[in-house]
Amino acid sequence: MNIVIDSLYKTFGATSALENINLQFQGGEFVTVLGASGCGKTTLLHLLAGLTSPSRGNIYIDGEAKSAPGADRVVVFQQAGLLPWLSVEENIEFGLSLHGVPKAKRRQASAEILRTIGLEAFAHAKTYELSGGMQQRVAIARALVMKPKVLLMDEPFGALDAQTRTAMQRFLTELWEQLHCTIVFITHDIDEAVFLGTRLVVLSSRPGRVALDVPIELDRPRTPQTEFEPHFLALKKRAMDILAH
Template structure:
């Protein structure tokens, strides 16, 4: 298949300087989140404090932080699954007040429907949109080809490896044509070798689709390999400690992790985390 579905037509990849000259696609403004310390308590525990993020069109951004710093809570608020206590989240200047089709979400667990084939899992959201069968087949066929699972179209999740399941989960979110894809540590459950293969897969997929993408991870090397910009979070409460532009070559492979430039970025991120 030679043509991408409408919303997934790839724009020319933009440099970080060009990104900064655009209006943000996603804005998180002075966002804070508190939870009651226990069911009967009026005391509040501040989990996120005055978070500000600007994610630009077609940008791949990562949020890095230690476990418990509030990364998943922040992503759930952006997805509309939790309300903020203060502040707001907006896409293209419009405040978000709940879940919406303009955001796709991928979790660490594969969350595939075990009774559906790979093709039907990818097409699940398309069925809800009631698009034509011909267009549905075209979109599913395209994504099966792009993720290299055409021969597994009629297989069920139990017949797939962990990495293959996560490919299908990411693709299912993309097939619904979200404006922003949110990923919550999607490779955290994978072994080291599969995890690196999936990092290459995700970067290649983003390079082909240029969807705006925000991912959280505690893996510093993963964030540097994938992102154009990294936001470093501190904990208790979670705050944005530093934002770091990653100006590595556009074409990336795993050998990049061995270069001096990559190691310098790793040192910078680790220093910010400390």
């Protein structure tokens, strides 16, 4: 799987959100996109998802131009957006049901992903009975059960408290190490961006341009000690210097 973002521009009226974005992602990468508020990073994710169209330029996935939503890309937003009248397993199966997958296959798929995320004991619980972190796990499972080529994540841990956020970061890295799906993860948190990814993209202030695009060469599994490694600290400083201007 290959993603090519070619000379991408996006304007909203007289406001230029993104200018001349050129990026190429390989299958299985965990790309973190970092930038200050208002730099266009969420706009970039919406363009990748097909939720909005570029003013100029193109996005290609495996050589095919993409300008509309598709089952090959699934978005996880900051709010879990679960349906409170459905159980956990029913929430996970919701997208599959919309695609006409038979109930038996849906139930098998949800059981498998619940085991993967460690919530099989909560299959029949209502989502409002879960903690914030558990709800986001269900939202991620609902996305992954669709088997997308690309998982697009828009600051999915931004609304969580610090302790839960740290736990969810570790959960997501472990899940990615197990599944090796392609992830594009939007964040404004420098530590989160460097800790999670295999590759760091930093956008300049609006209009967003690619100010940095480098591999994150840190061993896995990532642990709390990772944040004290020289490469982590060096990347953090480079990102801070860009965001300061």
